[in-house]
Amino acid sequence: MKIYEYQAKQIFADNEIEIPVGKVALSVEEAVRISAELDYKVALKAQVHVGGRGKAGGIKFASNKTEVEELAVELFNKKIKGEIVERLLVEAQQEIKEELYLGLTLNRTKKTDTLIFSRSGGMDIEEVAAENPDQIVTIDIDPVLGLQGFHLTPIAKILNFDKNLLNKLIPIVKKLYFVYKNYDCLLVEINPLAILEDGRIKALDGKLEMDDNARYRQEKLLDMWDEKKEDQLELIGRQEGFVVIKLNGDVAIISNGAGLAISTLDSLQRHGKTAANILDLSGGATAEKVKRAVKVVLKDSDVKAILFNIFGGITRCEEIAQGVSESLNEVPASIPIVCRMQGTNRDQGIEILKCAGLNAATDLEEVVENVVKAIQGGEVG
Amino acid sequence: MKIYEYQAKQIFADNEIEIPVGKVALSVEEAVRISAELDYKVALKAQVHVGGRGKAGGIKFASNKTEVEELAVELFNKKIKGEIVERLLVEAQQEIKEELYLGLTLNRTKKTDTLIFSRSGGMDIEEVAAENPDQIVTIDIDPVLGLQGFHLTPIAKILNFDKNLLNKLIPIVKKLYFVYKNYDCLLVEINPLAILEDGRIKALDGKLEMDDNARYRQEKLLDMWDEKKEDQLELIGRQEGFVVIKLNGDVAIISNGAGLAISTLDSLQRHGKTAANILDLSGGATAEKVKRAVKVVLKDSDVKAILFNIFGGITRCEEIAQGVSESLNEVPASIPIVCRMQGTNRDQGIEILKCAGLNAATDLEEVVENVVKAIQGGEVG
């Protein structure tokens, strides 16, 4: 779950990391009003979740009221990599001496936390990594040990052990580590972390992505979450208790496990097709739950067929079959349903489907072939 | 390093563990004044470092002004196990429903932290351990892991999983653990931790002992430290940079290592004597340092002879010998000096001693025999 720059900065400020004075504006008028307080010497920053905002022209600098107005109008009418701009962060401009990069994320390979620091801030860290690997230090932190003094030596080194600078910087590193851990971040990043002409260090940009699994204990972040930025089908799915993934094909895949669904998608691709969406019933679904799942995927107008791929374990095939059978009235005739059932109570499930006029395939490849034929108007099974 | 009850409670209060209203009094008048604010329904508690204060009559309860006066006079004129009473804690009396015990200390055998809890508070925990071991839970905490939720289950069990009580108690346990760790405690103890009639839980007594090695980072505790309670010879030693141990014999043992000093003491005992004090020069002492050491031990009027036991490693024997030689003027003729030297530059050291008119023994047993003879007025060496 991502939050906006201005929200990430609010979290930083709450944790005593300095940020520029500024406020978020939802309209041109509001942007002008906020700018007035800052003597119109402001940065106007489009608030979007996609990366590469700067290069896409999402950040503008104004120095008088007219410029603020013009630039705010321009930004509110812009799309940044397809994302519409609904909020502008209006901030006092800063006199920057040097730009640093500071970030924390998971090292998935080593299964540790990783602290990333660079003296070449302000640009994309991947670019720095590619062009000036010497300018980046990557420090793995054993999560059991936590951040210790010695972890910071490589940062000190890149700053030539400049004591004066380090005395200001190291508390910020510790605070950001605290944020990373205590706000359940997948990623937290300050880029640039700017050393200003007056010697202060401020977070000029901020990125924070929360672990979805930690929603239950991160109310503050959850309050910041902009639901509208999510795919609406996926959102509905979540509200109904399913993991739904929206894709750009025309088959709805309903299955009782993520792996099975992914493999079904792979097989579809080998047949030159892809899914409109994937819905995971997860283990132990009831007929009732199946009916709700069908309703969810039907909200996706891209769907031309529904494919059930079930491998019963805790999940019982007859429950699924019952749910499919009871859903039939709801599904338009134009949308064929194909099924595959295997595992716990498979025979009973197939029997129920048969009564409902549906055949069941026995394996994954077969059911995928069936759905391809069905969409092409052929006979199923 | 020990602090007084009222100081330990101040630390508790700073960390949001509730304590009774109260203040410390240095005189009877002050005790009366504080009591007045509390309507004279007070507990008067002698502030001493020794244990077993309650049984020794160090805690009194008053209910009017006269009683306060009488009891304060009594307590200020009392000695508790030999320790004079200079401070009284005057506290509002509490209506107690139940007394618990809560403590944290080091498990030296397992090298872990240990949390101790008992439902039989208010009495000596060792007594409870001996008489009602079922009433105590002892929970070892891996210092790397720190206090976790599961560590508290044994406490919950002893309280019959009383949710209402646990919701109040568990935060106190966590706070005391925080105090234990963050104030570098060797021991921290609340006994009794009282459940009051109104349902609140308060620390009615408090004990906190700090690790001497952590002095440098515990300024707050160091400010609380009452130097007068220390042995004055040991205090002077510390100020001069030595570890000095005051004992009740008549020989001053100066050595370059704690182990060597202890063994010398053991040998003395086998000869029916003991030391007045022990001074550890530790490694690499200079002649200058030796002279200062001699000055320190001479402040002890019990000293009838000085025994040097040196095994040179980093320590060089000739430096020690030089120091001994230069000290001779300062040492009264009535106080003989005996020496033993071994290790680095032993021969040079012995030569220097010889010039100063001193013989050197080669081993520990010999030097001890020499000091015994010297005190008895015999010839040395």
Next chain:
Amino acid sequence: MSIIIDKNTKVIVQGITGREGSFHAKLMKLYGTNVVAGVSPGKSEEDVHGLPVFDTVKEAVNKTGADASILFVPPRFTKDAVLEAIDAGLKIVVAVAEGIPFHDMLYCRNYAFKNNCILIGPNTPGIISPNKSKVGFMADTIYKEGSVGLISRSATLSYEAVNNLSAEEIGQSTVIGIGGDPVQGATFKDLLPMFDEDPDTKVVVMIGEIGGSDEEEAAAYIKDNMKTPVIAFIAGEAAPEGKRMGHAGAIVSPGGEGSAEYKKQVLTEAKIEIAEKLTDIPTLCKKILN
């Protein structure tokens, strides 16, 4: 033989008084697993399917000499329960819950590792050594005893693969679900050496998927160390970049890191045979076993 668990493994069930815990404790017992006790704080008066219930893992271990624990505990309590099991000295811990915060697992994984504990999961159906012991909730009827070792990130794909194998009369030594999270306990690389040391495991099937680099790490290990042949399957070649495909860990990074294509390339370079389809697995196993 088998790895990690067998008939002698004494298992406790943390969360045994819950619906799932109680249900699967019974199924495990029925399968023949040596379930010796349950743990549920404050419920030690109860008895579940004839099993004693203790308030703490430590008590359960002291009284029963248990070796392993399976946790039927909600995600928010899983970290504490895992740490309790490790702290009590257990060397095999299976965490089935899905949806555990990754910082919790990061801590648990590293703490388990340091304490020489094999942590399986989270987000896993568990581990089964067919006809010997099952510490998990998989539908056990599809498993057959034999000489294929199987490790899978996906639960359903492991069922699918096992079903295909058993249908062709190819049995399994031990089947382990390591879970679909980005951070888990034991990974492919942690488990492969155990299979390599098991004389009865003749071939290992590794069912990977997009996301992370556990398969690549395994490939490097296999190339340099494994004597036992390994067959790999990678799910997710059709997954678009940047989409989390149901499993928290199944995501191809923008830029293509963690893609099925790349993983297969690395595995192939390490001379590991790739099963393009799940149905290819039995054929490839047979080739090695015969």
Next chain:
Amino acid sequence: MSIIIDKNTKVIVQGITGREGSFHAKLMKLYGTNVVAGVSPGKSEEDVHGLPVFDTVKEAVNKTGADASILFVPPRFTKDAVLEAIDAGLKIVVAVAEGIPFHDMLYCRNYAFKNNCILIGPNTPGIISPNKSKVGFMADTIYKEGSVGLISRSATLSYEAVNNLSAEEIGQSTVIGIGGDPVQGATFKDLLPMFDEDPDTKVVVMIGEIGGSDEEEAAAYIKDNMKTPVIAFIAGEAAPEGKRMGHAGAIVSPGGEGSAEYKKQVLTEAKIEIAEKLTDIPTLCKKILN
């Protein structure tokens, strides 16, 4: 042979640019220790006695393949330096500083243990395998190569004992100071098995003192497991209760716990020979060696 260190052990010196670090780096090199580098943050331009200096332990390990580290670092920085060494993968760490807060050592000891690192100290002169390697600051001239293993809480008493042994031409395999703190890295019990496995160590001398129960723990271990004979000396029979006798750990609790008398009794019950005086040690060793 010897335990823990020998001629091949590659040693780094943390704090090498300090007075003590520089001085003892030189002495260790002169003794023949394979010192490969120093570490001192911000001083990597320097070169000390021809040794390269690195900013971090990790760099030093990567560049030199070091196995061991000795820390000449002030007490307040010791915890961080120990953790850095362990985190960098070193398996032998010697901390000589005296006066380290016990909570720091409690953490270090347990972290070292979990990472399979042998931590020696703090408050120790270090470890020496005579004629092979010395990782410490002891006056090395008194040591002779031979077959007595020696472990001591006190530095000076280990010198005393070694001096007595060498004077009688009895050499030592390895001599280890474990330090006089109440919490230290390796204890008697942790080190005894290593001596027991060393074919060249024919007898082990254990120099204990009052305070704690490490000698009692060792006694239980020796009784149940040791094949190599052990001789013990306990200092402090004259120490009064409740007084910390110079070493932070040398204190008899009020009530007599940790007394020399009790320790000797436990050791005797475990059939361990007691040296009443330090001068008895060579005699007792000879009895076993001949």
